[in-house]
Amino acid sequence: MPELRRNLATGEWIIAAPERAKRPDQFIKEAAARKRVPRHAAECPFCEGHEEQAPGEVFAIREKGSKPNGRGWEVRVIPNKFPALVPSEVSGLNAYRSRVGIYLRIEGVGNHEVIIETPDHQLSICTMPVAQVEKVITTYKERYLTLDRNPDNELIIIFRNHGERAGTSLPHPHSQLVTCPIVPNSVRNRMLEGVRYYDETGMCVYCDMVAFEVREVHRVVAENDDFVALCPYASSVPYEMWIIPRRHQASFGEIERREQHGLAAILREVLGRLHQALNDPDYNYVIHTAPHHSATVPHYHWHLQITPRLTTPAGFEIGSGISINISLPEQSAKHLREAAEG
């Protein structure tokens, strides 16, 4: 029998209907589907030695003595060449609301950056050394803190698209960062859900979830000193995972050096398990963090959400906002725990 489950942190209901899955191995990608990729690609604008093909870097982790926009980098951040939003320093525009008839609009003011994770064209997070993943996380934090100083940036979204079904076209390993001049509904709703829980219980709902899931065990995929990775009770999609810091912190900007290592290690591990369990499926991940003005609230808690792209949302999902998940998170977590680490 299908069941409805409510996500305690977001307030969203989902329908768990594993009977609708076609066969137990339906999510495993066919072996031939992904083609071999070289370590360096002649036409790739993100490969080392092609720095002049992309916009100039705004940040990089580099070998000592190497020059900006030349060789010798380990992680490199550049403005997106086809940006969704443009910084006001570039456009000269501001992020004030204005009216168009009965509607509201804002100029497309914001930063849209690409974080090139490694010079090696063929790697991915789960095939890099942990030390390299840690450099990526360090870069996330560095850019987060820098961009958070601009009062126009109400919210900073760091995300990664892996594979075509996840919306990426460039295979070179990279993440992205977008800063928004508004707090969108979905984020406001999560904050409100969190504050409601806090007012009732005096607790952070994410802290409570971590404590509960660690006791329950069967939805936990991996743990280390600073993080827990789990398949949420009300997962929207098969193999959805949340990586949650054990220490309460609303904003990703609060992450400490030791935690950066822990995040790199658990992220690499669970993406490795996902890769092994399903043969390198497409996925997105995103860091959900508090908006600028809520950076220290007791009722929100940043976390990294991994969304494998294995199924297609259809009309029902568009109309209701309710996801139909044809797998159970308990089963996904078991499969991931039993898979190799990478």
Next chain:
Amino acid sequence: MPELRRNLATGEWIIAAPERAKRPDQFIKEAAARKRVPRHAAECPFCEGHEEQAPGEVFAIREKGSKPNGRGWEVRVIPNKFPALVPSEVSGLNAYRSRVGIYLRIEGVGNHEVIIETPDHQLSICTMPVAQVEKVITTYKERYLTLDRNPDNELIIIFRNHGERAGTSLPHPHSQLVTCPIVPNSVRNRMLEGVRYYDETGMCVYCDMVAFEVREVHRVVAENDDFVALCPYASSVPYEMWIIPRRHQASFGEIERREQHGLAAILREVLGRLHQALNDPDYNYVIHTAPHHSATVPHYHWHLQITPRLTTPAGFEIGSGISINISLPEQSAKHLREAAEG
């Protein structure tokens, strides 16, 4: 320059970034992409003469004298063979909330029905005669009113998935209906957005939008006596359309006979224009209607939303809930107005 636009009815912001489109004709499907389909398919469980392959019908429009579950039907409604939710009459379960540790759950109680729109395997809404589309709409209303009598059905979602990217596997023309035992967040948020507007202005936001857009003209795709079809100011995706009744009505159950004809005519017309403009793209449509207990409120207004599946939402959309639309609704509407009707 990109811009942010706020949807007045839903409160959602979107980013309009037409500069990110690869080329002006990027949305037009390649001619060879869709294969020829026969009028009757030997292996199709929805074709006439195969009635015994599917569950027994719960409603049908039939030739006089024809028997249930036999030949002679024009539109036919059956329970979904792989349902997302199961009626309590079948499962013996009820839709009460219960606790699983710190979480809430509900048994998967509800109706999940398939509306087979015609015995002809190869048709679609935009290639059927209007009279046939009207029979489909009549069937929607009939099932809506019947299922709305069950107090477990807080919300009724009627939707259609067209093509693989829209999540359908069976090509035979069909719609679906799901009844939910809860009001999900996304619907509650639309109601709250509507009530906020109503409290400020004394008006229904959808009525105001229709009046404004009809005066503005350039986002309107089609009009008749009872309906207006438009590309919303803050469309989430290229070629998104909303069909809105001119007469204020919160619930789809309120639609009158004359309006059923008007809805059939405008739906067929705009889907025909979409088909002609983009060479039969995949799409979903869904009827957004008020929950059962808000059926007569002055601040909500049912409407049919058409979502073409031309782009892939990625990590930014998952993290922020903000869609990046690489087209402008003004341009989509112009393209659709200039296309043939079918």
